Amino acid sequence: SLEKNCGGEYYENIDPSNIECLEEFQAFQKSVLGIWSKFILDSDCNSASSKSQEDSISGRRLLNQNFEVIRSSESLLSQFGCPDYPELLSNYWANDPDVRQALHVRKGSVGEWKRCNYGFPYERNVRSSVEYHANLSAK
Known part of the structure; x- marks a missing residue:
């Protein structure tokens, strides 16, 4: 739903007026908090x-x-x-x-x-x- 609600633009170019996209992105950020992007298993x-x-x-x-x-x-x-x-x-x-x-x-x-x-x-x-x-x- 993140990709759908943000129209594929959910990493760098999030439309600040797209509330659904912002909410999905915040949920995504919360779900990956604690995962180290360099080594995802650490x-x-x-x-x-x-x-x-x-x-x-x-x-x-x-x-x-x-x-x-x-x-x-x-x-x-x-x-x-x-x-x-x-x-x-x-x-x-x-x-x-x-x-x-x-x-x-x-x-x-x-x-x-x-x-x-x-x-x-x-x-x-x-x-x-x-x-x-x-x-x-x-x-």
């Missing part, structure tokens, strides 16, 4: 901590702010059952002075490393790089 790591999917970025910032407490407790790290938590911790690994020395990063040549730098003024989104890889592999 729990949504962000909503598992009672945060909405939109809060995932601020949730990462919260993790960044509290990392010293987390690092001091191995038992807390072992409770991180989400596949992307190691990625979150990569900010600390990549900025660690010992790691930078081991990787031969000259002091002062690279600023703070950020896994997700949202400050870049991207002009478009590349949804798949397969075509580019195929082109480069053929050369």
Whole structure:
């Protein structure tokens, strides 16, 4: 009924005046809350901590702010059952002075490393790089 009431436009272009579509979409969103879109068989790591999917970025910032407490407790790290938590911790690994020395990063040549730098003024989104890889592999 979601597809029928929304005329096939129920993901990006929902007509705000179509009340039936909005209600169906809200019911759909409620039914998939807690499913992680990257790995549908796993729990949504962000909503598992009672945060909405939109809060995932601020949730990462919260993790960044509290990392010293987390690092001091191995038992807390072992409770991180989400596949992307190691990625979150990569900010600390990549900025660690010992790691930078081991990787031969000259002091002062690279600023703070950020896994997700949202400050870049991207002009478009590349949804798949397969075509580019195929082109480069053929050369």
